Amino acid sequence: MNRKEFLKRLGMLTVGASLLGTGIDNLTQKVEAATAPTKPKGNPTDPELDFPVRSLKAKTERPITAIIIGAGSRGTTYGKYASQFPDTMKIVGVADTNIFRQKRTQKAHNIPAENCFGDFADVFKREKFADAVIIATPDFLHFEPCMKALEMGYDVLLEKPAAQTEKECKAILAQAKKYNRIVAICHVLRYAPYFIAMREAVRRGMIGDLVSIQHMEPIQYAHMAHSYVRGKWRDAQKTTPIILAKSCHDLDIIRWIVDRPCKQISAEGTLLHFRPENAPADAPARCTDGCPHEATCPYSAIDIYVRRKRHLGVFDLADRKDEAAIMEKIRTTEYGRCVYKCDNNQPDHYVTTMLFEGGITASFTMDAFTPWGGRRTRIMGTKGFIEGDGKRFTLYEFRSSKRYVWNKDIKELGEYKHAGHGGGDHALARDFVEAVAAHNPDLLSSTIDASIESHVIGFKAEKSRLSMKKVEID
Numbered sequence: 001m002n003r004k005e006f007l008k009r010l011g012m013l014t015v016g017a018s019l020l021g022t023g024i025d026n027l028t029q030k031v032e033a034a035t036a037p038t039k040p041k042g043n044p045t046d047p048e049l050d051f052p053v054r055s056l057k058a059k060t061e062r063p064i065t066a067i068i069i070g071a072g073s074r075g076t077t078y079g080k081y082a083s084q085f086p087d088t089m090k091i092v093g094v095a096d097t098n099i100f101r102q103k104r105t106q107k108a109h110n111i112p113a114e115n116c117f118g119d120f121a122d123v124f125k126r127e128k129f130a131d132a133v134i135i136a137t138p139d140f141l142h143f144e145p146c147m148k149a150l151e152m153g154y155d156v157l158l159e160k161p162a163a164q165t166e167k168e169c170k171a172i173l174a175q176a177k178k179y180n181r182i183v184a185i186c187h188v189l190r191y192a193p194y195f196i197a198m199r200e201a202v203r204r205g206m207i208g209d210l211v212s213i214q215h216m217e218p219i220q221y222a223h224m225a226h227s228y229v230r231g232k233w234r235d236a237q238k239t240t241p242i243i244l245a246k247s248c249h250d251l252d253i254i255r256w257i258v259d260r261p262c263k264q265i266s267a268e269g270t271l272l273h274f275r276p277e278n279a280p281a282d283a284p285a286r287c288t289d290g291c292p293h294e295a296t297c298p299y300s301a302i303d304i305y306v307r308r309k310r311h312l313g314v315f316d317l318a319d320r321k322d323e324a325a326i327m328e329k330i331r332t333t334e335y336g337r338c339v340y341k342c343d344n345n346q347p348d349h350y351v352t353t354m355l356f357e358g359g360i361t362a363s364f365t366m367d368a369f370t371p372w373g374g375r376r377t378r379i380m381g382t383k384g385f386i387e388g389d390g391k392r393f394t395l396y397e398f399r400s401s402k403r404y405v406w407n408k409d410i411k412e413l414g415e416y417k418h419a420g421h422g423g424g425d426h427a428l429a430r431d432f433v434e435a436v437a438a439h440n441p442d443l444l445s446s447t448i449d450a451s452i453e454s455h456v457i458g459f460k461a462e463k464s465r466l467s468m469k470k471v472e473i474d
């Protein structure tokens with residue numbers, strides 16, 4: 001769309017919004033979509049890079065059985081794979097201290113009452129009763145259930161970050177070897193068709209030899225406020241530093257594409273904005289306490305949750321359209337607090353540079369202050385260049401001046417319709433099922449062995465940020 005058309009449509013939207021009374025939120029969302037980052041350039045006639053996209057249905061002769069430990073957002077995501085492909089995976093148990101979620105999962109998978117637990121420790125008091133456990137508890141509750149599950153002979157689908165320290169990550173690796181079990185880390189981007197195609201283009205030498213990567217993770221301002229200022233990952237000590245909690249996928253993708261060890265890392269980052277000294281003088285503790293800045297503050301909880309209806313999963317609402325119920329939640333939970341008056345300590349912007357074996361370099365930027373989320377990547381090679389916006393990428397060949405695009409709408413592939421992270425969530429579940437059924441970790445790309453290095457890169461980045469020194473990686 002050119003500028004003139006855009007302004008015309010914007011005008012039509014404005015009139016339409018006021019006439020129809022759809023409100024500013026609809027309009028804002030449409031404007032956000034219209035002003036989303038510049039797409040990699042290319043013409044509709046550019047030839048497609050036609051790398052095959054695998055079906056999501058696991059190839060297995062029998063369904064594997066699994067227990068969900070932590071039936072929140074992520075546990076439910078993997079449960080949905082089982083619901084979509086019931087002859088590949090069956091959820092036979094659940095543990096969640098949140099009774100609403102435990103019951104919701106019990107009902108969704110028809111789990112017998114004796115296999116429903118509160119604390120995860122109770123699962124392990126029983127004899128082993130499934131092939132695998134899916135560990136989707138908060139970051140600080142990954143290590144203990146994972147070590148116990150491996151000891152009891154379960155294979156494990158383990159949410160990222162694997163554990164809170166480098167030492168614990170390595171202990172999980174050792175435990176998996178000791179008991180000869182599979183641990184798949186939920187580095188879901190490795191399974192997303194977009195990133196698979198991008199890596200394949202590099203591996204096939206389509207841009208010559210790899211020289212460097214620029215990768216960005218825009219968090220999106222409201223997502224930052226929700227998760228890393230008010231919410232679950234606001235305290236690096238109680239969870240993990242944001243470079244792991246938010247960006248371990250990105251370090252992993254960079255390492256996976258480079259396909260060589262990272263030798264050195266340097267990181268900078270600060271908590272610049274979400275600090276008490278930046279609160280307007282007359283701002284109360286909660287947005288619902290009659291804050292005089294509510295109408296203009298981009299981080300207003302009333303705006304994010306009540307008007308825009310974003311990030312509502314944390315509230316366990318029976319009806320997500322019930323504005324009175326949402327209002328009550330923001331009056332009474334941490335999610336209604338003024339963003340300048342929270343007990344948060346995660347940086348809101350973070351930059352790292354990495355040196356890989358053979359002289360390849362990469363830079364990674366994570367930033368809270370963007371209107372959109374997702375990923376943006378540029379890859380520089382000796383004979384070509386790739387630029388992608390997380391959904392579509394263009395590959396430029398220098399000598400021929402040819403352009404190729406990868407632009408598959410995977411949601412149109414039916415099966416992928418409900419798979420988050422560009423299809424990666426359910427593609428990981430598929431590969432996990434196949435690996436467990438065949439007892440073959442090589443069917444996964446994010447085994448604990450493969451994923452441990454990107455975790456180490458994350459811990460070293462944080463060490464560099466805190467010490468303000470470059471850190472070598474063994």
Ligand SMILES: NC(=O)c1ccc[n+]([C@@H]2O[C@H](COP(=O)([O-])OP(=O)(O)OC[C@H]3O[C@@H](n4cnc5c(N)ncnc54)[C@H](O)[C@@H]3O)[C@@H](O)[C@H]2O)c1
Pocket residue numbers: 069070071072073074075095096097098101118119120121136137138139141159160161186187188232245421
């Ligand atoms: N792979 C990804 O892309 C991705 C995305 C988001 C989050 N994560 C990770 O997934 C994990 C879960 O995140 P989430 O967003 O689903 O969180 P969540 O809070 O929605 O779910 C965690 C669940 O664990 C339950 N729980 C807490 N203590 C428990 C205990 N002792 N025993 C049993 N259950 C217990 C909670 O009640 C909650 O329902 C985190 O480690 C997070 O970092 C990964």
